[in-house]
Amino acid sequence: MAVERSREELPKILNGVDTEAVSRAVSALNENPELAAFKFRLKNKWIDCGHNHSTISEFHGTGQDIAHLKAFELDSDEPPTLAGKDLGANPVEHLLNALAACLTTTMVYHAALRGIRIDALESELEGDIDLRGFLGISNEVRRGYQNIRVKFRVKTDAQNLARLKALSKLSPVFDVVSKGTSVDVQVEKM
């Protein structure tokens, strides 16, 4: 990784990130690229109307299946305005959460590896969806977000701001949401 300071000059912990451990991981993946092939997994079960439930219990990485310390349970639903019971954030709100979380974590980790200290970090996200697309009222309106705006506020030296913006864009979710990726959908009979 193109860190500007040698590993010895970095604080062992910066922004809460164990820079020594991450640097060791980078070296290991550099030497054994096959260990870098991760697979993230999820099971979802529809409950009723707009309500469904996801369970995330394990993933594959560093050549092995790895259990999370506990399974994560996530509910989605639609608000009453969209005919649901509001038993969870809706899918497009969950997408904003994935994007906010990934931009944030990416900024924090990559800043730590470059010796940039962040004392506090908040964001607000807003995305525009014209429901005429989803509902099929107009074929000229796209179904997903037309635009997503992300506003970060960072407690750090002012000279770091432009750098942090660039680092946040190394985010895997930003990559997918801004560029798209291949999604293969199969439907079988239960």
Place this chain on the structure above:
Amino acid sequence: MAVERSREELPKILNGVDTEAVSRAVSALNENPELAAFKFRLKNKWIDCGHNHSTISEFHGTGQDIAHLKAFELDSDEPPTLAGKDLGANPVEHLLNALAACLTTTMVYHAALRGIRIDALESELEGDIDLRGFLGISNEVRRGYQNIRVKFRVKTDAQNLARLKALSKLSPVFDVVSKGTSVDVQVEKM
């Protein structure tokens, strides 16, 4: 909306969806397109290392700001393998949740509006990420998912399966994840 049966022929509730209410909403948005301009919103706060927290409390739609029945709180973290404490699903797992939830809800709602009954619905998702992209070890490896596989199992008449697959792809999150969208990132000093 291109429903095949007239509104009168549809059951009032199908797949848990109030088809009368949704059909009324479609008519209202058809007559007043400005009501279809929704804005979904989220606030996120970094806590430490890979741990951050999102709050989703309101959105804009049908010409007004609308509060959720309660605020939804979501945590993200990285597993110990990725230098975190595993206090929540990680961002790319949250992305899979958004995609699973949206494909599911879209299939269920659009099936209801076409008179297709779904008795049960489950999915498993898996996505491939080569961490050499995120870590900057290789510039030739993309940072986000290279591919996402979605496997649905549906309890329904076998003749509905191909139709349900096509309907699921009307999903707003599928649209964004498969095609990408505009994301504007700003970083200001706190």
